[in-house]
Amino acid sequence: MKTIQLLSLVLIAGWMFACNAPKGELDELDKKVEELLGQMTLEEKVGQMNQYNGFYDVTGPAPSAGDAKNKYDHIKKGWVGSMLNVRGAKNVREMQSLAVDSSRLGIPMIFGFDVIHGHKTLSPIPLAESASWDLEAIEKSARIAAIEASAEGLNWTFAPMVDISRDARWGRVMEGAGEDTYLGTRIGVARVKGFQGDDLSANNTIAACAKHFAAYGFAEGGRDYNTVDVGTATLYNVVFPPFKAAIEEADVKTFMNSFNIVNGIPATGNSFLMRDILKGEWGFEGYVISDWSSGEEMIDHGFARDTAHVAQLAAIAGSDMDMESYAYVKYLAKHVREGRVAESVVDEAARRILKVKFELGLFDDPYKYCDEAREKELIYHQDHMDAALDMAKKSIVLLKNENNTLPLSKEQKKIAVIGTLAKDKDSPLGNWRMAGEDNTAVSVLEGLEKYTSNIKYAEGVKLVTGPTAFPIELEVNETDRSGFKEAIRLAKKSEVVIMVLGEHGLHSGEARSRANIDLPGLQQELLEEVYKVNQNIILVLTNGRPLAITWADEHLRAIVEAWQLGTQAGNAIAEVLFGDYNPSGKLPMTFPRHVGQVPMYYNYFNTGRPGPDGELFYPHYMDESHLPLYAFGYGLSYSSFEYSDLKVQVVDKENVSVEVMVKNTSSVDGEEVVQLYIRDRVASIVRPVKELKGFDKINLKAGEAQSVSFKLSKKELGFYNGNGEFLLEPGDFDVMIGGSSDKVLTASFVLN
Ligand code: GLC
Numbered sequence: 001m002k003t004i005q006l007l008s009l010v011l012i013a014g015w016m017f018a019c020n021a022p023k024g025e026l027d028e029l030d031k032k033v034e035e036l037l038g039q040m041t042l043e044e045k046v047g048q049m050n051q052y053n054g055f056y057d058v059t060g061p062a063p064s065a066g067d068a069k070n071k072y073d074h075i076k077k078g079w080v081g082s083m084l085n086v087r088g089a090k091n092v093r094e095m096q097s098l099a100v101d102s103s104r105l106g107i108p109m110i111f112g113f114d115v116i117h118g119h120k121t122l123s124p125i126p127l128a129e130s131a132s133w134d135l136e137a138i139e140k141s142a143r144i145a146a147i148e149a150s151a152e153g154l155n156w157t158f159a160p161m162v163d164i165s166r167d168a169r170w171g172r173v174m175e176g177a178g179e180d181t182y183l184g185t186r187i188g189v190a191r192v193k194g195f196q197g198d199d200l201s202a203n204n205t206i207a208a209c210a211k212h213f214a215a216y217g218f219a220e221g222g223r224d225y226n227t228v229d230v231g232t233a234t235l236y237n238v239v240f241p242p243f244k245a246a247i248e249e250a251d252v253k254t255f256m257n258s259f260n261i262v263n264g265i266p267a268t269g270n271s272f273l274m275r276d277i278l279k280g281e282w283g284f285e286g287y288v289i290s291d292w293s294s295g296e297e298m299i300d301h302g303f304a305r306d307t308a309h310v311a312q313l314a315a316i317a318g319s320d321m322d323m324e325s326y327a328y329v330k331y332l333a334k335h336v337r338e339g340r341v342a343e344s345v346v347d348e349a350a351r352r353i354l355k356v357k358f359e360l361g362l363f364d365d366p367y368k369y370c371d372e373a374r375e376k377e378l379i380y381h382q383d384h385m386d387a388a389l390d391m392a393k394k395s396i397v398l399l400k401n402e403n404n405t406l407p408l409s410k411e412q413k414k415i416a417v418i419g420t421l422a423k424d425k426d427s428p429l430g431n432w433r434m435a436g437e438d439n440t441a442v443s444v445l446e447g448l449e450k451y452t453s454n455i456k457y458a459e460g461v462k463l464v465t466g467p468t469a470f471p472i473e474l475e476v477n478e479t480d481r482s483g484f485k486e487a488i489r490l491a492k493k494s495e496v497v498i499m500v501l502g503e504h505g506l507h508s509g510e511a512r513s514r515a516n517i518d519l520p521g522l523q524q525e526l527l528e529e530v531y532k533v534n535q536n537i538i539l540v541l542t543n544g545r546p547l548a549i550t551w552a553d554e555h556l557r558a559i560v561e562a563w564q565l566g567t568q569a570g571n572a573i574a575e576v577l578f579g580d581y582n583p584s585g586k587l588p589m590t591f592p593r594h595v596g597q598v599p600m601y602y603n604y605f606n607t608g609r610p611g612p613d614g615e616l617f618y619p620h621y622m623d624e625s626h627l628p629l630y631a632f633g634y635g636l637s638y639s640s641f642e643y644s645d646l647k648v649q650v651v652d653k654e655n656v657s658v659e660v661m662v663k664n665t666s667s668v669d670g671e672e673v674v675q676l677y678i679r680d681r682v683a684s685i686v687r688p689v690k691e692l693k694g695f696d697k698i699n700l701k702a703g704e705a706q707s708v709s710f711k712l713s714k715k716e717l718g719f720y721n722g723n724g725e726f727l728l729e730p731g732d733f734d735v736m737i738g739g740s741s742d743k744v745l746t747a748s749f750v751l752n
Pocket of ligand 1: 084510
């Protein structure tokens with residue numbers, strides 16, 4: 001009944017409102033949007049800009065009770081454009097029918113959810129996936145996440161997070177692609193393509209969301225939600241590119257703005273970001289949602305007087321949808337009626353939101369994502385498990401392997417496995433697991449035991465005590481050493497010790513900043529005690545951020561960075577330790593020696609006093625090296641690779657071709673990420689000592705050599721100045737190629 005009513009209204013009203021539509025050619029979809037928009041009341045248009053949280057998951061400060069209880073009435077009135085944290089085909093169908101069957105126009109809602117690294121089948125945390133440098137695998141990982149999320153009724157994910165960050169203290173580094181803009185851009189595009197697929201109207205694709213716009217990863221002190229103060233050139237050259245590419249190369253349908261200020265204005269009320277840059281310069285046609293209560297938080301920022309003022313400032317600045325501030329649903333219609341906000345602002349926001357809903361096919365079938373049979377068939381599908389395992393293996397980074405300690409022989413006897421994280425089936429799932437079910441990861445111990453029965457386990461030390469459920473602060477064990485004795489006894493009588501140390505799954509993520517990036521709790525002490533009785537230790541790190549493991553690097557023979565690898569964690573780690581997979585990961589973030597060096601990144605500026613070491617007057621510390629422990633792009637393999645014959649040819653004033661020979665000098669087939677960096681030696685603003693501008697992950701059989709070539713154009717060689725102008729200036733350049741940012745062949749060229 002409702003659909004017929006809606007269609008007839010659309011036909012009658014169509015011609016009346018085309019004149020209000022944006023200028024230029026209206027295509028079929030735009031016409032539908034205009035026809036629908038034209039028959040909506042002001043409250044209904046404002047309603048599209050209003051999102052409510054379901055009762056299923058709360059991912060931010062609990063909403064003020066007085067408002068949340070009205071949500072069902074508002075849905076029936078057509079005053080709710082979207083829900084977040086409602087999932088399950090049945091639940092979504094029930095909630096959707098409130099809007100479609102009860103409201104006047106039956107406009108379907110869009111259901112958003114944090115599908116960050118997998119949905120039910122969890123892939124590695126995004127920072128780990130980024131360590132694979134395998135864009136195809138990363139895109140596939142997002143594709144599978146979309147298949148499972150859409151099977152649960154969802155049609156929109158608040159991902160990918162494309163915030164660049166150089167600060168390991170910030171808990172949300174686990175959620176991004178690390179410190180580099182080029183790598184972060186490539187990965188962000190791959191993730192959007194994975195989520196949105198080739199046909200957004202299909203029932204296994206979902207709208208993606210480039211977040212958090214912008215510069216959220218530059219929070220001072222690495223403290224989440226803290227003040228951000230970055231220069232405009234850094235905005236344009238470091239922060240913006242992943243967002244811009246998400247639009248231009250992957251047609252991302254939504255953006256999320258951020259909690260922080262940019263140039264003194266909260267992102268949710270920042271028209272420079274959303275109107276000048278995003279919708280102006282970049283021509284973004286989708287819609288922008290606020291972050292959770294980020295609108296309301298403009299009051300605490302000292303930018304808005306009260307919630308009514310929030311509604312006015314955020315809407316005018318271009319924040320199209322309100323997540324959990326309840327500002328628009330309460331005040332926006334009144335602002336329009338009393339002339340404080342032009343109705344065209346509301347029309348534009350509603351238009352953008354409706355357009356995405358049409359593109360998703362929600363008007364054709366509001367229940368297309370609500371198929372319980374499909375949900376049953378697809379969740380935890382074996383293909384998804386297999387892909388999660390593949391992604392996990394590719395994400396592992398071999399940091400040290402003296403005297404080929406690894407891989408272990410499958411005949412190895414007397415293996416001790418020590419560490420509470422070795423048996424932990426929950427921490428490998430990482431934070432932002434949202435729909436994932438707790439304790440469903442394959443633990444390291446379970447993975448190893450599939451290979452051999454020659455294993456004995458000792459916990460060694462508890463990592464955390466007390467409850468760990470979100471949003472509880474973790475209580476880290478700093479006193480209980482009762483497990484030391486058993487661990488040391490076991491290590492003493494073992495031939496090899498695998499120590500699994502690192503962070504609890506909730507030691508990183510949102511609101512999980514750490515002032516110290518050592519191994520938390522008593523783990524380091526345990527490691528040193530075990531070392532006293534057995535030096536044949538293989539350290540397996542499971543963590544959500546770079547850790548300062550300087551002692552381990554100085555003393556241990558083998559170190560494996562295994563991050564938090566998701567559902568298949570233990571299987572992936574075991575395959576690497578026993579050599580069935582040759583590790584190929586490279587670090588997407590610098591590992592500092594000490595937290596005092598942070599923020600630390602490879603693409604730094606030279607400064608006027610670059611050194612050399614040993615001088616007094618150059619950027620260094622009296623009490624610590626100024627060099628990283630492990631560099632961006634670093635990662636070992638069971639193979640070894642040799643680079644030679646770097647050749648550069650200047651094609652014209654904007655194009656350069658580069659070629660290098662890479663040889664696998666070992667007896668083991670392996671993969672290598674060939675990385676290309678440039679340096680613009682003299683420019684109208686200073687440029688970094690090196691910047692990643694290309695990479696290629698290649699397979700080389702034992703003894704095989706391959707020529708790898710790259711094309712550099714204005715896009716790679718140019719930069720933005722402080723006015724946002726993109727420039728390519730003639731002059732001297734260096735090009736560097738290698739398997740790590742700190743181990744490269746260098747050649748120079750001149751652009752005229
Ligand atoms: C959170 C996060 C954001 C997430 C949103 C919804 O506070 O900042 O990334 O998508 O709220 O859960």
